[in-house]
Amino acid sequence: xxxxxxxxxxxxxxxxxxxxxxxxxxxxxxxxxxxxxxxxxxxxxxxxxxxxxxxxxxxxxxxxxxxxxxxxxxxxxxxxxxxxxxxxxxxxxxxxxxxxxxxxxxxxxxxxxxxxxxxxxxxxxxxxxxxxxxxxxxxxxxxxxxxxxxxxxxxxxxxxxxxxxxxxxxxxxxxxxxxxxxxxxxxxxxxxxxxxxxxxxxxxxxxxxxxxxxxxxxxxxxxxxxxxxxxxxxxxxxxxxxxxxxxxxxxxxxxxxxxxxxxxxxxxxxxxxxxxxxxxxxxxxxxxxxxxxxxxxxxxxxxxxxxxxxxxxxxxxxxxxxxxxxxxxxxxxxxxxxxx
Numbered sequence: 001x002x003x004x005x006x007x008x009x010x011x012x013x014x015x016x017x018x019x020x021x022x023x024x025x026x027x028x029x030x031x032x033x034x035x036x037x038x039x040x041x042x043x044x045x046x047x048x049x050x051x052x053x054x055x056x057x058x059x060x061x062x063x064x065x066x067x068x069x070x071x072x073x074x075x076x077x078x079x080x081x082x083x084x085x086x087x088x089x090x091x092x093x094x095x096x097x098x099x100x101x102x103x104x105x106x107x108x109x110x111x112x113x114x115x116x117x118x119x120x121x122x123x124x125x126x127x128x129x130x131x132x133x134x135x136x137x138x139x140x141x142x143x144x145x146x147x148x149x150x151x152x153x154x155x156x157x158x159x160x161x162x163x164x165x166x167x168x169x170x171x172x173x174x175x176x177x178x179x180x181x182x183x184x185x186x187x188x189x190x191x192x193x194x195x196x197x198x199x200x201x202x203x204x205x206x207x208x209x210x211x212x213x214x215x216x217x218x219x220x221x222x223x224x225x226x227x228x229x230x231x232x233x234x235x236x237x238x239x240x241x242x243x244x245x246x247x248x249x250x251x252x253x254x255x256x257x258x259x260x261x262x263x264x265x266x267x268x269x270x271x272x273x274x275x276x277x278x279x280x281x282x283x284x285x286x287x288x289x290x291x292x293x294x295x296x297x298x299x300x301x302x303x304x305x306x307x308x309x310x311x312x313x314x315x316x317x318x319x320x321x322x323x324x325x326x327x328x329x330x331x332x333x334x335x336x337x338x339x340x
Contacts, residue, residue, distance in 0.1 A: 001045060084097060110177075125212065187210050231280075251298075311332065
């Protein structure tokens, strides 16, 4: 959507473009002020057609990041993204929230997470539930004010509480790493007990904390999947005789082509796939940045959905030109085609 000066002020996608655009211009008391102001400034449209909804999602992300339209909430400021960080070399391995990641500081990071509010809700909830919300963690053998309020187990005073505190920190790290869900299971148990005692306010607080934690765990799955640097071959059927081939690395579509099932040249495809992934190998990155997270989420949701089928190609196949193995992988995808 463009204003009177031709400036792009909004980018969006829709399966049914007519219905989507009409929804903006229909008179409705439910419209928020942002939509009302957007509509009053729109003077022109540009339309870009994609072959699949997945491509529309990816293109929307790309354009919003590049153009930064005024009315797009999706384009967050850098301060909107948060990391959970665990200090490793301090007296207390405290769990904190930060807006940036420093690869050289030796601390343990999780994220990035697009919602700072969810991160704060999750971490504060865990600290309150396990009574490690210390108000003076730097104190030496001196109990803090929160200890008297029942919010701190007393690790600030030294002694046996430090060992208990370290065990809780290990459980938090294990939770965020996807290794165990002890903390989450305990919070669900606390929520059920609060509800059984008709303490619905406490139950609702536990529910909100659990929802926030589960949201972070879902994001961590996306990040882990993306950081594994998988070479993805993805096929999506367009009709009974044609499909769209995507070659994806991390959060990026490296190659795409429409092919017919009967005329697909598997040998040529395998060579194309090997060369494409070989060329991308030198650009591999270790950690997912906040600039990648939106596309990474789209790719993850897409390959885990029922809209497509995919397989992974090990780096050693493409690096050692094992085209026969790549060809077999493509053939298996085509054989598993539900419309064939």
